Amino acid sequence: MAESLGNMKRTHMCGTLGPHHIDEEVTLMGWVQKRRDLGGLIFADLRDRAGIVQIVFDKDISEEAFAKAEKIRGEYVIAIRGVVKRRHAVNPNLPTGEIEVFASEMKILSEAQTPPIYIEDEDDVSENLRLKYRYLDLRKSRMQKNLMFRHKVAKVVRDFLDENGFIEVETPMLTKPTPEGARDYLVPSRVNPGKFYALPQSPQLFKQLLMVSGMDRYFQIVKCFRDEDLRADRQPEFTQIDIEMSFVDVEEVLAINEKLLQRIFKETMGIDIEIPLQRMSYREAMERYGSDKPDVRFGFELKCINDIAENCSFKVFADTVKNGGDVRGINVNGYGNRFSRKDIGKLEDYVKTYGAKGLAWIKVTEEGVNSPIGKFFHDAEMDKILQRFDGKPGDLLLFVADKPSVVLDALGHLRVEIAKQLGILNKDEYKLLWVTEFPLFEYDEEEGRYVAKHHPFTSPMEEDLELLETAPEQVRAKAYDIVLNGIELGGGSIRIHSTELQQRMFKALGFTTAQAWEKFGFLLEAFQYGTPPHGGIAYGLDRLVMLLTGNDSIREVIAFPKTQNASSPMTEDPSVVEERQLKELHIRVVLDQNQ
């Protein structure tokens, strides 16, 4: 049965003890990691957030403590008082391995049943079981470190932004449904029958309103919500580092964010990041890497061979170019020998998942080229190809011919897939990159019109203003993403602050003035009363922490995440509620859609 603390007060954390505490009396509290009985002594590993230390119970020191120690098992919570001694057999695997604590007093604060999962980092149980017993899963040192790291990142961000004049302002969680956005989570209103709040997909409108209100520099670390189907890096609720500033253009936003990133890397990882960071236009990123979030830790860059393919006798290539398509390739340079015909077949299957119809290949060997399509090219053509890719013996060239978008997408993914297979992606290398000058619009086939790629308040680049009506697809936006090792960490833009330009933008999007006001009325109204030039950025905190801690899923860095079907096996939510509650909210459940 559980004892109370009484007058015992903890003096140290278990994991912090070392040789400099020898002969000191300490009071420790924590969980029993394991117990061993040996030669009339009882040894217990005592664990807290800081680490593990060995406790020794010796009948000659305290019969009472020894007697209690005979009862303890794994995960019992105990408090001990005792003296730190040098350990005879040093345990080099334990930071506290040079010492142990001889207990003169002990209390069993809580007994424990055998836990359903082991409290060990490498416990190999299903994620569902881990989430059901998350409070045990979080006892693992690895998980505790993840959460402490996350705390640290948030702290560094807040410190930096505070020092730079940013004010954290809380924006509402109960707000208005988002026009033109993802699917909202809705909250029925009790006092406004038939009406609903939405949980915010982002504080975008509010942060712009705060700029209109003269707050000048705003930030918030804030929960956002999207009711989308889940993947490894998606959760119904996620946390955003949201930033907005007034009287700035792209340069100022990028500059302050580079300093922020530099600080995060320095203070949480001890890594020096050189700034200014690399920058690349969207167009260059697509051309060279087939991706708007390229992983630039490795090469295998895309190159176009339309000029060569156009007139070659390989019909697939030639026809593609003639029909407005592209032929592009990458050089897996130096790794040609690592890919058999069968391996290349698998790579072909891989690019097909991105819509490519096939994957042509050329191996460069000391004896010349080896390729099923080799016969279609004269020597001069082949030389030109090799020259373009700087092809040398040991290289493997891979080609896709298709619509430009398919070619870029397929090869963009292929180069990453190959790097993964080759194991050349260094987890300890952090390549940060700004991708800038995104297109302002993208064409929505379904809606049959241009839609805003970022959002309808994103400012076009001044250089492209004249194209807004004549060639909207060519207009570049003052929008930017920050990319880390091929993953988008965040993105933002300079917003439109001119009513006149905003009108032109809506027109380009195919909205009448009335439609625009219906969708964005209160923001447009606000903009009429004096709006400063402003812009900002938002980072995904979960993703950032996931990457910095070397995890593969954001669920590893969220204390209580949801499963893939947006539920919690621990608390069993969502759950059925009482009819009375629904009545108060003026709603009824309708399971059969046809009712």
Add this chain to the structure above:
Amino acid sequence: MAESLGNMKRTHMCGTLGPHHIDEEVTLMGWVQKRRDLGGLIFADLRDRAGIVQIVFDKDISEEAFAKAEKIRGEYVIAIRGVVKRRHAVNPNLPTGEIEVFASEMKILSEAQTPPIYIEDEDDVSENLRLKYRYLDLRKSRMQKNLMFRHKVAKVVRDFLDENGFIEVETPMLTKPTPEGARDYLVPSRVNPGKFYALPQSPQLFKQLLMVSGMDRYFQIVKCFRDEDLRADRQPEFTQIDIEMSFVDVEEVLAINEKLLQRIFKETMGIDIEIPLQRMSYREAMERYGSDKPDVRFGFELKCINDIAENCSFKVFADTVKNGGDVRGINVNGYGNRFSRKDIGKLEDYVKTYGAKGLAWIKVTEEGVNSPIGKFFHDAEMDKILQRFDGKPGDLLLFVADKPSVVLDALGHLRVEIAKQLGILNKDEYKLLWVTEFPLFEYDEEEGRYVAKHHPFTSPMEEDLELLETAPEQVRAKAYDIVLNGIELGGGSIRIHSTELQQRMFKALGFTTAQAWEKFGFLLEAFQYGTPPHGGIAYGLDRLVMLLTGNDSIREVIAFPKTQNASSPMTEDPSVVEERQLKELHIRVVLDQNQ
């Protein structure tokens, strides 16, 4: 039409300029507070978050800037470049009043329509209009200061807790409905038809689970939600500073929180708070102040005169005591002359709103007592009464006779009401007080059983454990509230960490084991695997900031609050949503409850 920033970069904030900038060229950006034309010059007050500075446009310096300046009106957003000069006519009302800036260049960044509310602190418009144009309301210096102060408080809290080993952990916003709590906001689940999440009323269960998981010291500044009817200090969503720690008893929790409060007052107000803070048991607070959150900035303490009343010839008093009631009074000492019979009549009306049937009074004058009930008391009895209250000429004694709870409540409110009427409440005096040893239970007439006053996991005091089954109403809890000037800032408790004690607690609450598991299953299960002694506290951040900034409503310290009917006149939420959205969520609106 709006100009873009071009190559202009802000060098200073308007409100920060002073004589040490004289002859410096500066670039400023902000809103035009007002414009005056005088003797061929145009003067504009330019405003940003930091304050206001006077800009002078002189045709001789720049004709172009002067021409543009002729167009500007209130709330236009402009950028100017110019040189700081000493002002001939110093404006002592303006921190920047010793200088002005002569503009050599200017851009109109945004035009502005005449705003529907004035951007002045004392603008006397309806709150509804203020909330509809909140982005303009927030331009007021007073409101900007409120939000900046709030940011500062949150920052100080985070810094302090971080330094003291607390980890900020985010707990879910989409969670399980709260058993035994207030009304939840519900969120229908799309992927789990017929099921609902609830928005958290507090992270209580999660923070306890984090203690079970060994996180040791947790905090979070977090949004909480209660679907209750609103008052000046209630909002559908509010922000809590939530703290929990392991291996502690009451003393440790109070001690660290006193240091936290000390730091907040020091760093945000420049005020030194002496610690340890005053402490008072619930019982003493009720006896002396008729309140569990007494304002101890002034006296007028309650005293019981049951012993005198019991045998007096004033039947109302005597009968009350005989029937188990109380007769208590306060001495409005020194202010007797301020209350006429008519005034006292109004005070009587006031106590009636708290259920009292009347208010007896005795004025002490140089000539003796003056009281409608004076004749019912012998001289010896009257002397005893005066002695008890230390009644001196100029004093006014006020009495209520009724059920004990009514007497305490009525007099508790009366003493505060009187202090308000007398204007003796010093807004600049901050009296912090711990109220401790709350009753563990209170009797719920409706349910016909004892319910937990705090929550069912609150630990009883060890001294009272034996009363748990025999006299539950006498059991005191390890619960505490922190009170500032009569307002509860926060509260918390040490939690039960023993399964055995938890069973006894549930039994006392009238739950069978099965019922307890149905309500709190996952927490009880968690407690079986080794639970440290733990406890914590939660503060209302909105209320704290409201009090420290001297505001009367939390809406003044929330950027985008809701109105009394939980709606936003600005964004017009809650709002009607599309049928398609409801269908996806498997719900239907039912406006007629009888359908």
